[in-house]
Amino acid sequence: MTELKVVGKALPRIDGPEKVTGRTVYAADMQLPGMLHAKVLRCPYPHALIKRIDTSKAKAYPGVVAVVTADDLPPADRDPSVRSHAVLVEREAIFEGQAVAAVAAETPYIAEEALDLIEVEYEELPAVLDPEEAIKPDAPPTRRPLDEIDVSEIEGHVTVDISTADDAEAHRRSPNISNRLHFVRGNVEKGFEEADIIVEGRFDSKMAHQAYLEPQACVAHYDATGKLTIWTPTQGQFYQRNEIARILGLPHEKINLVGTEVGGGFGAKVAPLIQPLTALLSMKTGRPVKLVLTRREDLMNSVPAPRGIVEGKIGATKDGRLTTFKARIIFDSGAFPAGTPVGATMMIAACYKFDHLDVEGIEVLTNKCGAGAYRAPGMPEVTFAIEQLVDEVCRQGGFDPIELRKKNVCREGDLMPNGRPWPKIGLYECLEALENSELWRTRHQTKNGGKPRGVGVAIGAWPGGMQPASALVKMNENGTFKVVVGSNDISGVNTSFTMIAAEELGVPMHMVTTVTADTDTAPYGGLAAGSKTLYSGGKSVQAAAQDARRQILAIASRELDANPEDLVIEDGVVFVPGTDKKITFQRIAALTMGFGSRYAPVVGRGGEVIRNQAPGTTAQAVEIELDPETGNVTVTRAAVAQDVGKAINRLSIIGQMEGGVTQCLGMGLTEELIFDERGKMRNPVFLDYRLLTALDVPRIETLIVEVPSPEGPFGARIAGEPSIIAGSAAIANALRDATGLRFYEAPMTPERVLRTLRKAGTAVSHPVVLGEAAL
Amino acid sequence: MLKERVGHATVTIRCVVNGVERTVTTVPNRTALELIREDLALTGAKEGCGTGDCGACTIIVDGRPVNGCLLLAPMLDGKTVLTVEGVARGGKLHPVQQTMVEMGGLQCGFCTPGFVVTAVNFLEHNLNPTEEEVRVAIAGNLCRCTGYSKIVDAILEAAKRMREGEGR
Numbered sequence: 020m021t022e023l024k025v026v027g028k029a030l031p032r033i034d035g036p037e038k039v040t041g042r043t044v045y046a047a048d049m050q051l052p053g054m055l056h057a058k059v060l061r062c063p064y065p066h067a068l069i070k071r072i073d074t075s076k077a078k079a080y081p082g083v084v085a086v087v088t089a090d091d092l093p094p095a096d097r098d099p100s101v102r103s104h105a106v107l108v109e110r111e112a113i114f115e116g117q118a119v120a121a122v123a124a125e126t127p128y129i130a131e132e133a134l135d136l137i138e139v140e141y142e143e144l145p146a147v148l149d150p151e152e153a154i155k156p157d158a159p160p161t162r163r164p165l166d167e168i169d170v171s172e173i174e175g176h177v178t179v180d181i182s183t184a185d186d187a188e189a190h191r192r193s194p195n196i197s198n199r200l201h202f203v204r205g206n207v208e209k210g211f212e213e214a215d216i217i218v219e220g221r222f223d224s225k226m227a228h229q230a231y232l233e234p235q236a237c238v239a240h241y242d243a244t245g246k247l248t249i250w251t252p253t254q255g256q257f258y259q260r261n262e263i264a265r266i267l268g269l270p271h272e273k274i275n276l277v278g279t280e281v282g283g284g285f286g287a288k289v290a291p292l293i294q295p296l297t298a299l300l301s302m303k304t305g306r307p308v309k310l311v312l313t314r315r316e317d318l319m320n321s322v323p324a325p326r327g328i329v330e331g332k333i334g335a336t337k338d339g340r341l342t343t344f345k346a347r348i349i350f351d352s353g354a355f356p357a358g359t360p361v362g363a364t365m366m367i368a369a370c371y372k373f374d375h376l377d378v379e380g381i382e383v384l385t386n387k388c389g390a391g392a393y394r395a396p397g398m399p400e401v402t403f404a405i406e407q408l409v410d411e412v413c414r415q416g417g418f419d420p421i422e423l424r425k426k427n428v429c430r431e432g433d434l435m436p437n438g439r440p441w442p443k444i445g446l447y448e449c450l451e452a453l454e455n456s457e458l459w460r461t462r463h464q465t466k467n468g469g470k471p472r473g474v475g476v477a478i479g480a481w482p483g484g485m486q487p488a489s490a491l492v493k494m495n496e497n498g499t500f501k502v503v504v505g506s507n508d509i510s511g512v513n514t515s516f517t518m519i520a521a522e523e524l525g526v527p528m529h530m531v532t533t534v535t536a537d538t539d540t541a542p543y544g545g546l547a548a549g550s551k552t553l554y555s556g557g558k559s560v561q562a563a564a565q566d567a568r569r570q571i572l573a574i575a576s577r578e579l580d581a582n583p584e585d586l587v588i589e590d591g592v593v594f595v596p597g598t599d600k601k602i603t604f605q606r607i608a609a610l611t612m613g614f615g616s617r618y619a620p621v622v623g624r625g626g627e628v629i630r631n632q633a634p635g636t637t638a639q640a641v642e643i644e645l646d647p648e649t650g651n652v653t654v655t656r657a658a659v660a661q662d663v664g665k666a667i668n669r670l671s672i673i674g675q676m677e678g679g680v681t682q683c684l685g686m687g688l689t690e691e692l693i694f695d696e697r698g699k700m701r702n703p704v705f706l707d708y709r710l711l712t713a714l715d716v717p718r719i720e721t722l723i724v725e726v727p728s729p730e731g732p733f734g735a736r737i738a739g740e741p742s743i744i745a746g747s748a749a750i751a752n753a754l755r756d757a758t759g760l761r762f763y764e765a766p767m768t769p770e771r772v773l774r775t776l777r778k779a780g781t782a783v784s785h786p787v788v789l790g791e792a793a794l
Numbered sequence: 795m796l797k798e799r800v801g802h803a804t805v806t807i808r809c810v811v812n813g814v815e816r817t818v819t820t821v822p823n824r825t826a827l828e829l830i831r832e833d834l835a836l837t838g839a840k841e842g843c844g845t846g847d848c849g850a851c852t853i854i855v856d857g858r859p860v861n862g863c864l865l866l867a868p869m870l871d872g873k874t875v876l877t878v879e880g881v882a883r884g885g886k887l888h889p890v891q892q893t894m895v896e897m898g899g900l901q902c903g904f905c906t907p908g909f910v911v912t913a914v915n916f917l918e919h920n921l922n923p924t925e926e927e928v929r930v931a932i933a934g935n936l937c938r939c940t941g942y943s944k945i946v947d948a949i950l951e952a953a954k955r956m957r958e959g960e961g962r
């Protein structure tokens with residue numbers, strides 16, 4: 020390949036100036052003529068029957084234009100087992116905060132006042148809350164039996180191949196089990212008999228919220244022609260359009276979904292959560308309607324990561340070979356099946372070459388808000404378990420944690436738990452990079468004096484998604500280019516698309532811009548999820564740019580009377596080397612867009628289907644400092660190595676890596692949705708659902724590893740998700756290093772850390788910290 | 795927006811926003827953020843939490859950064875307000891804005907206006923900050939995408955450029 024001129028650089032986002040000046044329009048900023056404001060009445064109980072609803076007083080309230088309940092939903096092919104399809108409670112509310120009724124009014128204040136006038140009579144039902152109780156065959160049901168489980172959303176994130184062993188228990192399953200997977204290889208009993216070192220434990224990672232800064236928001240307008248336009252931040256506008264069409268019984272062509280700027284998604288803005296309800300209100304009123312969730316509503320009503328409980332056991336030989344792994348994973352997905360456990364169950368044991376493995380993954384439903392996808396869904400939870408077990412093998416066997424992993428990790432051709440061979444991956448190379456990191460090389464230097472310090476290592480992998488995608492590259496009248504895609508830009512990917520197109524077209528960056536068009540006008544684009552946007556969509560942008568380039572060369576060859584193969588493009592000029600034959604892109608544009616032009620306008624078209632995954636891998640290390648008086652853990656340094664195949668835009672990749680690590684440090688230290696014994700969420704506010712601040716996060720050493728994928732654009736592979744996988748496990752391993760103790764619950768809050776220290780007799784004698792019950 | 799919640803009671807608020815004198819008559823129990831976003835149509839400041847925890851609605855009132863969601867609208871009366879829309883002057887980005895763009899100090903952008911005004915105000919008081927001082931200054935602004943380092947770097951670089959005479 021010739022030398023790259025644009026791809027591989029570290030370039031600022033093309034949308035940066037709009038964002039720093041506050042001019043970017045998010046859905047909540049929109050104001051349409053005649054627009055109404057919506058508020059939602061929510062069930063105060065985790066599980067209840069609605070005996071009676073009376074909306075008459077609310078409807079009569081001045082300024083109220085419509086009040087809707089489930090009775091107002093049009094007949095359609097809705098599936099109540101799917102979170103998106105449960106627009107309003109029909110009879111049985113199955114989590115606290117579920118939408119019961121909604122009001123559209125002239126102002127948000129009137130709408131809110133009208134909520135108080137809706138009379139609802141509930142019959143509270145016992146809530147099923149403990150996932151380990153809920154999987155027992157005689158457990159009370161969280162809801163009516165679920166027959167068909169929709170895993171379409173998770174399939175958007177990861178392409179899975181489920182080969183399960185015989186499901187002997189299937190006939191006596193709890194009504195709350197919505198999914199079960201089982202992967203078996205070799206004979207684990209024999210494996211443990213032959214093992215020299217055996218380590219086991221029960222690990223518990225709590226529900227965590229994506230906590231994007233922009234709450235869920237939507238503006239919908241159903242016009243007099245029966246056309247529904249929806250403006251909303253989404254990670255998949257075509258997917259949402261199709262889902263909304265099904266939920267409301269409308270034909271696809273009657274819905275135009277305009278993806279607005281996404282103020283953070285991380286998986287939670289894939290499925291439509293509030294869009295069908297907003298649309299319903301607009302259909303009832305014939306006026307534009309805006310619905311923006313409060314933060315409290317957003318924390319209680321969206322789609323957090325499930326709680327993951329892992330009972331795991333690992334066997335190794337005395338020379339440090341990991342041979343055997345057995346695990347039972349229980350995912351508490353709340354009130355709706357999430358599909359999250361599918362990828363995680365497959366991936367928990369996927370990094371290592373176990374001869375024997377037996378992994379069972381069970382998804383169980385409880386009366387809490389339904390889980391969904393959160394950046395590498397399920398992986399931080401299961402990695403918290405296996406990477407602590409592997410670390411314990413290192414501690415007990417006296418192995419260096421990086422050396423042992425290098426010896427055992429999978430490489431191309433080794434088998435994944437589903438029996439398929441890994442494609443080319445860079446896991447080993449990530450470990451090598453981590454070994455050479457500043458943090459690892461100087462890890463002993465900061466261990467002396469003061470508070471206990473420790474360093475922990477963890478690794479992870481995410482198989483990645485793939486989805487058909489398409490793109491257009493059209494030449495503008497002045498010889499510049501516009502790339503048009505249908506995928507939504509949640510990670511700066513439009514900047515990377517611009518770079519790819521500029522590279523292929525042979526023009527500088529400023530001559531290309533990329534836009535995400537709405538579903539009426541954009542070529543199809545897949546979900547901006549599962550890290551696949553650049554991998555799949557970037558390939559189609561590359562193909563479209565190549566197509567445009569061919570059209571340009573065809574015109575130039577006729578204009579210059581030269582063979583296309585003799586032509587060279589540089590900086591927007593086509594020329595024949597060694598001659599004075601040349602033509603500018605501007606001239607070519609003029610020849611295609613004027614009266615009497617001889618050539619059709621240049622429009623490159625790219626549609627690509629990548630059929631192979633390009634997994635992303637990571638190796639991380641953190642250094643922590645523990646305050647034994649308070650139990651507070653401070654991450655003082657972190658390093659992350661990640662194989663991205665090819666960093667199209669280094670600035671964007673580093674941003675993804677630093678952001679992902681920070682989220683996982685949050686999962687490891689502070690972030691948890693807390694439910695009380697009645698199933699009510701105790702912390703739906705950012706004061707109590709605590710995100711890490713600039714004072715809590717250290718500088719993160721980012722190590723970009725580039726093991727090219729065979730198919731992605733310029734060798735790029737998936738990028739967004741791997742960085743979130745290993746941080747919480749690395750913190751636990753660092754705490755083990757600092758204290759000699761294992762920490763089995765995440766997040767490792769001061770309360771939990773102190774409790775563990777105290778149990779081991781190493782804490783200070785004066786208890787000064789509130790127990791969990793006092794929260 | 796006049797007849798809500800408190801009957802017909804209204805209040806007239808006079809303030810200088812981004813250098814322009816504004817007069818708004820509204821109900822007294824709205825927040826400053828609502829006044830700015832809805833009545834003045836300055837939607838740069840965002841509502842991320844509504845409880846003063848995220849800093850996305852940060853505005854500068856009489857030289858001090860405050861959460862617009864925690865302030866009642868009448869409290870702006872007689873005050874001078876700076877929002878993100880007033881930071882760039884004459885079509886030229888403020889050094890903080892410029893470095894945020896250049897150095898990757900923003901991703902989804904929802905928290906960005908809050909960070910920009912917080913940082914601009916901070917540098918007005920301390921043009922030679924340490925990294926620790928920058929982190930303390932922005933500790934009330936949450937960002938979910940970046941991991942903060944790039945924002946910190948951008949503010950430190952902006953300080954350097956301003957010391958060298960760039961900007962105001």
